[in-house]
Amino acid sequence: MSDTVTVTLKTFRFNAETDYLPYYKHYEMEVGKDELMLDLLNRIKWEHDGSFSYRRSCRHGICGACGIKVNGKATLACKQNALELVKLFGNELLIEPQSTKRAVKDMIIDKKDFWDKHAAVKPYVVADIDPHPEHETKQSIEEFNKFLDADLCIQCGSCHYACPVVEVNEDYFGPAAFVAAYRFTVDTRDEAGEERLELTAQMGQGVWDCVKCFECAEACPKEINPIEKITKLHNLQFEKKVAVSNVATRHAEGFVRSIKRHGFLDEADIVIYSEGYLGMYKHLKTAVKMLKAGKIHWQDSLPFVDNVPKSKNLSEIQKLIEISQTNKL
Amino acid sequence: MMSNLKYALFTGCTAKQSTPELLSSTLAVAEKLGIEITILEEASCCGASHLQDFDEFLAHVLNARNICYAEKLGMTMITICNTCQLNSAMTKHALDTDPELKARVNEKLAEVGLEYKGTSEIKHFLYALIEDYGLEKIKDQVKVPLSQFNIAPFYGCHNIRPSELHHNVNGGENPYNPTSLDQLIEALEGHPVDYDHKNKCCGFHVELQANHTSEVLAGNAMVDAIDNNADLMVTPCPLCHLKMDTYQDDIGHVIGRDVELPVLHMPQMVALALGCTEKEIGLNFHVQKATQIYSEAQN
Numbered sequence: 001m002s003d004t005v006t007v008t009l010k011t012f013r014f015n016a017e018t019d020y021l022p023y024y025k026h027y028e029m030e031v032g033k034d035e036l037m038l039d040l041l042n043r044i045k046w047e048h049d050g051s052f053s054y055r056r057s058c059r060h061g062i063c064g065a066c067g068i069k070v071n072g073k074a075t076l077a078c079k080q081n082a083l084e085l086v087k088l089f090g091n092e093l094l095i096e097p098q099s100t101k102r103a104v105k106d107m108i109i110d111k112k113d114f115w116d117k118h119a120a121v122k123p124y125v126v127a128d129i130d131p132h133p134e135h136e137t138k139q140s141i142e143e144f145n146k147f148l149d150a151d152l153c154i155q156c157g158s159c160h161y162a163c164p165v166v167e168v169n170e171d172y173f174g175p176a177a178f179v180a181a182y183r184f185t186v187d188t189r190d191e192a193g194e195e196r197l198e199l200t201a202q203m204g205q206g207v208w209d210c211v212k213c214f215e216c217a218e219a220c221p222k223e224i225n226p227i228e229k230i231t232k233l234h235n236l237q238f239e240k241k242v243a244v245s246n247v248a249t250r251h252a253e254g255f256v257r258s259i260k261r262h263g264f265l266d267e268a269d270i271v272i273y274s275e276g277y278l279g280m281y282k283h284l285k286t287a288v289k290m291l292k293a294g295k296i297h298w299q300d301s302l303p304f305v306d307n308v309p310k311s312k313n314l315s316e317i318q319k320l321i322e323i324s325q326t327n328k329l
Numbered sequence: 330m331m332s333n334l335k336y337a338l339f340t341g342c343t344a345k346q347s348t349p350e351l352l353s354s355t356l357a358v359a360e361k362l363g364i365e366i367t368i369l370e371e372a373s374c375c376g377a378s379h380l381q382d383f384d385e386f387l388a389h390v391l392n393a394r395n396i397c398y399a400e401k402l403g404m405t406m407i408t409i410c411n412t413c414q415l416n417s418a419m420t421k422h423a424l425d426t427d428p429e430l431k432a433r434v435n436e437k438l439a440e441v442g443l444e445y446k447g448t449s450e451i452k453h454f455l456y457a458l459i460e461d462y463g464l465e466k467i468k469d470q471v472k473v474p475l476s477q478f479n480i481a482p483f484y485g486c487h488n489i490r491p492s493e494l495h496h497n498v499n500g501g502e503n504p505y506n507p508t509s510l511d512q513l514i515e516a517l518e519g520h521p522v523d524y525d526h527k528n529k530c531c532g533f534h535v536e537l538q539a540n541h542t543s544e545v546l547a548g549n550a551m552v553d554a555i556d557n558n559a560d561l562m563v564t565p566c567p568l569c570h571l572k573m574d575t576y577q578d579d580i581g582h583v584i585g586r587d588v589e590l591p592v593l594h595m596p597q598m599v600a601l602a603l604g605c606t607e608k609e610i611g612l613n614f615h616v617q618k619a620t621q622i623y624s625e626a627q628n
Contacts (some may be wrong), residue, residue, distance in 0.1 A: 073505045088503055164530050168542045209539040211546065212378045213530035214415075214490035218504055225491070234382035248538035252383035255376060259391065263373040265342040274537050286575060293616045295347040295575070309345045312370040316441040317391065324390040324437045327383055 004030040007086055009040060012096040013052075014103045022103065024094075025049075031082050038066055038077040041095075041107070054107035061221065064156030068107050069096045074158035074219035098161035113166075114157050117173045121199060123180035126192035143188045150183035150229055152222045159226050162219035164211060171205045175216035175226035178207060182229040185236065197242040200233050207233050208248035238327035245329060250274045253329040260321055263311025268296060334461055335365040337399040337449070339417065341410040342374050343567040350611025351567050354596040355409050355454060357609035361470070361600075362462060369406070371398045375416040377568075378534060386433075392420035393434050394441075399449040406451045409596065411566035414453045415487035418494055421451055453488055455565045455595055456500040459509050468516040472604030473626050475519035478561060480598070481554035481590075482510030482521055483573070484528050485566035504528060510563065510595065517602035524557040526550035533572040541583060547572050548584030555590055561622065565595040575616045591619035601626055 007029060014022035027044050038056060045052045055065040059078045066077040071089040085093055095107075102109040129137070159175040160166055166174045173181075181200050185193040200206045207230050216226040234252070237243040251274040258266040271283055290296045311317060344352040359366045372395040374380070376388040396417060399406035408414040424431040425447045435444055458467065489495065489504040500509055507528055511521040532546030551573060554562055564570055573580070574592040581588045592615070593601075600610045601623065612619040 071505055089506065164546055165539075165542055168545045169539065203538060207382075209535060209542060211530050211532055211539075211542065212534045213486040215486075215530070217491040231381055231385060235385050238383060246538075249383075251537055252379045255374065255380035255383065256387070259374050259380070264345060265374040265377065267342065267346050271537070286579070289616045290347065290575060294349075294614050295616070311373050316371075316394070316443075317373050319441055320390050320394060320437055321387065323440055324387045325384055326386055329383070 004032050005083060005086055006091065007031045007040075007082065008092045009044065010092055010094045011044065011052075011106075012100060012103070013106055014100075015051075015106075016104050022100065031086070033081075033083055035082045036078060037068070037070065037075065037080045037082050037085070037095075040082055041066075041068075041077055053105040062154055064154035067098050067156040067158050067161075067221075069098055069161075070094065074098065074162045074221070076156060076158070076221040079221055098157055102161075109161075111157055113170070114155075114160050114174070114176065117160075117177040118155060118180055121173065121177050121181040121184075121196055122192055123177075123184060125184060125187055125190045127189050128191065137189050139188060146186045147183045149224050150179050153179050153183070153224055154222060156221060158219040158221055159216035159224075162215040164213060164215065165209055169204065169209060172209050173200065173205050175210075175230065178233060179224055179226045179229045182233050182236075185233070194240060194242060197233065197237055197240055201237050201242055201244070203246065203248065207237075235327065238329065243329060247274050247276075247279065249329055256321060256325065258308075260318055262308040263314050263317050264308055266308045269308075332363045332462060332466075334363075334457070335404055336367070336407040336457060337402050337404040338366045338368050338454075339372050339375075339395060339399070339406050339408050339413055340368060341408065341413040341567070342377075343571065344409055347571060348567045348594065348614065350597060350614040351409055351570075351594045353609050353611050354594060354600040354605065357605040358458075358596050358599045358603060361603045361605060362458075362467070364457075364462065366407075367402060367404065369395065369398050371395075375413045377412050378416060381416065388416070389420045389423060389430065390434050390437050392417050393424060393445040394438060394443060396421060396449055396451070397438065397443045397445055399451075400446055404449065405457075406449050407454050407457050408451065409454050409565075409594075410568065411453065411485040411487035412568055414451065414499065415494070417451045418499065421447065422494055450498045452499045453565060455488065455509060455513070456498075458599065459513060460500070464512055464516045467513075467599070467603075471517055471602045473602050475514070475517045475598070475602050475626060477625065477628075478519050478622075479522050479558050480514045480519045481524060481557070481559035481562045482507075482514060482527055483531070483550060483554070483562050483564040483569055483592075484510060485564055485569045486530050488565055489528060510565070513595070513599070514563070517598065519598075519602075522554060522557045522559045524553045524559070526553040531566075531569040531572045533568040536572065536576075540579075543572070544576070544580045544583035547576065548580045548588060551577075551580065551588040551590055552584060552586065555588065559590060561591040561593055561619075563593045563595055563598045567594060570594055577617050589617060591615065591617055591622060593619070593622070 009027045057063040057065045061079040097107045181196045254273040381388040514521040532543035
């Protein structure tokens with residue numbers, strides 16, 4: 001009786017010291033129902049090619065060393081059942097490092113950008129405490145629960161190297177650094193919250209450059225949901241009065257202005273309000289094209305002037321904003 | 330053909346403003362298939378993930394209010410925008426799993442005589458067509474086969490990620506290899522284009538504050554589709570459509586090559602194949618010239 005499945009591992013191979021280009025090698029093996037991806041990586045090394053390289057250490061999903069991508073899906077090799085992936089992607093699995101362009105040897109990548117950005121947000125409690133305290137620094141369950149899930153981060157890099165912004169903008173901190181920034185900012189023992197919020201509020205490197213693709217939420221093997229923490233950092237900027245008026249903060253706040261007036265978003269107004277009248281020159285070319293195509297309406301009145309359909313029962317919406325709005329810019 | 334499907338339609342903002350072709354083609358498809366649609370005229374903006382950044386609680390209150398009106402009708406709420414889908418579904422999930430938040434939101438809603446109960450499902454029109462109506466039944470009604478077109482499906486992030494949120498009622502796609510749009514294209518006798526970027530981000534949400542990122546992400550996807558012989562692209566999300574249709578010149582400028590590709594809304598493609606009128610399909614509202622697709626399809 002055979003309850004194994006024949007699986008082909010199309011495996012990324014590269015040695016930065018000797019290879020001009022990476023290549024993919026196929027390894028075929030019989031895979032049993034209890035085998036993990038790490039077992040298959042071991043079998044490549046032990047049964048096929050002893051030079052095959054990958055990081056691994058704890059085998060318990062806690063050290064974060066064995067992060068790889070299988071058919072584009074970020075995963076921890078030691079946590080991931082192999083046949084689950086066969087079910088998802090079929091009998092040929094594409095095994096790649098988290099970031100092919102950072103490959104050093106096979107699955108091993110240079111994570112310098114990850115660690116530099118992680119360190120930049122001060123991922124530790126900053127507190128001026130007596131070196132010989134008489135009492136422990138107590139925390140309530142509620143205070144602890146604020147960062148409980150964010151604290152589960154093992155710095156595996158799965159979310160960081162799944163994030164498309166990290167690939168396009170080298171200044172961008174990335175989701176893992178944001179999770180760390182959030183985790184220590186909401187820690188009641190910490191005193192560097194404002195500094196972290198200012199760091200993560202800056203354009204280019206901060207949370208306003210997040211494209212909201214949810215790749216990080218999908219990638220995290222510890223189910224931390226990094227983008228949820230990114231949203232919380234956004235909100236904290238306003239709550240703690242760290243937010244400065246710029247195109248991104250006005251864009252977020254401008255939604256309230258529009259919804260109050262129309263229920264719907266006023267698509268022209270949000271651009272003008274966010275960019276300012278001077279900043280509008282960048283969009284004139286596009287605006288003219290949109291006018292020509294009939295995307296900006298002027299049948300009823302002048303374009304850009306209160307020409308948005310209004311929600312029925314608009315007064316309800318206005319009342320709800322009045323009694324529910326908690327943040328201000 | 331009649332069906333017994335009835336939905337409450339949350340149009341979102343773009344379908345009422347810059348993409349009127351999305352609303353007209355959606356209604357035309359529904360009428361052809363005998364699907365009864367009630368537009369939620371009371372609905373407000375979903376916050377588009379930006380209001381959420383400013384005031385998450387307020388965004389939950391407004392989205393809960395929208396859902397209340399679908400609940401009053403006793404219908405499933407359908408969306409025609411991925412971002413409306415995600416933000417509405419995130420509020421529903423938050424309220425259905427956090428009784429304390431639900432109570433706080435309902436306390437506000439009570440002030441305007443509403444109560445969020447959690448009785449209506451929320452799903453994108455794409456999955457209403459595929460799962461509730463059925464691909465086979467759509468196939469039977471194709472009047473204008475799209476056999477001459479190579480069509481690149483562009484799924485849009487907010488219908489496929491986070492997969493946990495979409496598993497129960499909204500397609501439950503494999504976010505690393507979604508297939509629904511490919512299947513729909515095949516049912517309409519078109520040829521789906523297989524390309525790596527079909528499940529990637531278009532960059533719409535940082536159009537204003539991180540323009541370069543936005544153009545590069547959109548450009549990467551368009552170039553990939555074009556290099557795999559796409560004649561046109563189709564997307565269930567009007568924000569992906571706006572990014573990739575309206576900004577083609579800017580994208581081409583940043584990416585360093587022309588990216589001329591008509592980008593259709595999913596309901597426009599279905600309307601075309603079902604033989605809806607040129608006016609209903611509304612290809613004239615595109616910035617990148619797309620009107621030729623209608624006449625080409627009829628030949």
